[in-house]
Amino acid sequence: MFSAPDDATAQRMRTARAFACTTLALTDLAEKPVWGYAGRTLSGAVATSAQGTGWLRVVAEHPDKAHGKLWDGPKTAQRLLPPEIPRPVLHYVHDWQAAGWAYRAELYQHMDATVISRSPVLARDPALPEAWWGKLRTALDSLAETPTERTAVREEYIRRAVPEYTGCDVGEIEWATAHGDFHWSNLGGPDLTVLDWEGWGRAPVAFDAAQLYLYSLHVPTTAARVRQALTHILDTPAARVAELTICAQVLQAADRTPFYKELAGPVEEYLHVKYGRTAPAPFRPRSDLMMRQIWR
Template sequence: MFSAPDDATAQRMGTARAFACATLMLTDLAEEPIWGYAGRTLSGAVISAQGTGWLRVVAERPDKAHGKLWDGPKTAQELLPPAIPRPALHDIHDWQAAGWAYRAELYQHTDATVVSRSPVLAQDPALPDAWWAKLRTALDYLAEAPTERIAVREEYIRRAVPEYTGCDVGQIEWSTAHGDFHWSNLGGPELTILDWEGWGLAPVAFDAAQLHLYSLHTPATAARVRQTLGHILDTPAARVAELTICAQILQAADRTPFYKELVEPVKEYLGTTMERTA
């Protein structure tokens, strides 16, 4: 859901996608493939002998082609319960070329469309009641999934929250989270959760807090998030998650446009709701 990168990166990634299609015997159907941040990923529909699929190509320097982000989708496919609605990962192919490491991930195609082109919601998506019910169930299942992966590091929380919010952290309770739970990673009208790179342990209610704070421009939807996920958001343990998301937004506001859009509502939220729960 990001703009196309510079021409050299776009050409390199286009070449990598073409190589992946040839290697996996796929026909590229994407007239306008979808870019990830700074051209790190390139994704779009393909067709194989088994039918329509979705191909995501990831690029990293070889010394970074490992670890949490690199293996997140693979481990999510292997370890998370099927009750969490997400496209199945069918195949992976790794290779290196001209100083870059690449991974092609072939997914099940889904008819769901992302709720928002931007991570930050600009208008009420009018999602059906069944979508909200499945959202609650999915996050409850995810929270209980065992893992040693880390989505948000404690050292970051204890440094960034006081620095950017002026609030103390206190005790942190942990559960498993998606870690990047915003509106561009959610599909509808049938709930589908996308982009499992960063899943792992985070403060309790981290995903719910992120979805709520990214909805502040649309009060009706923000209220629906709190209504649906109040069983975790309206608990003392959720305060750390909310503060961490606020800190992330304020920290990155000068370099990420959609974070900048949230600065004022986040500051207002910190000055009212979070101040009362301190």
């Protein structure tokens, strides 16, 4: 979840949402619709004649980019992913263009689950029930085995960014299917719901588990719970590349994205303790014992 964009973008997206509601015969119920990054998406509850309450997500893109992996991710997820992965049903898609922009309206099932965090990076223990953690493990195991030709993380990026930002070599990469953006503002509770399927595809084994774990480092109790629930994939040699790739992503974007900046310190500490990276001044790592209590 992100702040509202500049006024011109906000007005353009509100106009697009109103158009979608009129075209699809929906009643807008969202008093405070939810913004995506830089105003690229605008989402909120609507009333429908067929399904009752639904959720309308409007996506905007330049016409020459309105295709491919991100654009079609939700449609392919609806068609190809197994039912063991709890997610809103995508009922309908409508595309149009206006004033130099391409738009897509996606009408989803409205879920009762509440997004766990307004930021991708966790700030407090969400106190999730035991059943949530069991469903999380089942969902990620089922997703990992789903065949796809989509790519979530490119090998070229991994082999460039990991040495540059972590100082570690990459070595052999084992691949599995992943959500690709598996953080706390894309997860709902107390019943597990997984949102935002734009970027799913092939990634290093344990990529989603590693992201959820590293995005929990501000809350050691939750980080330890993630590690416990997903130890069967996180505590394997194959997970090393996934962890290093997530660390590289965070450190690469830390100077321009606030929540990555907040996470950069704990990620540096994690790299120092687990992978022996020399910490940069003025960074002062916590004790090795404290960090090992988090990641073991």
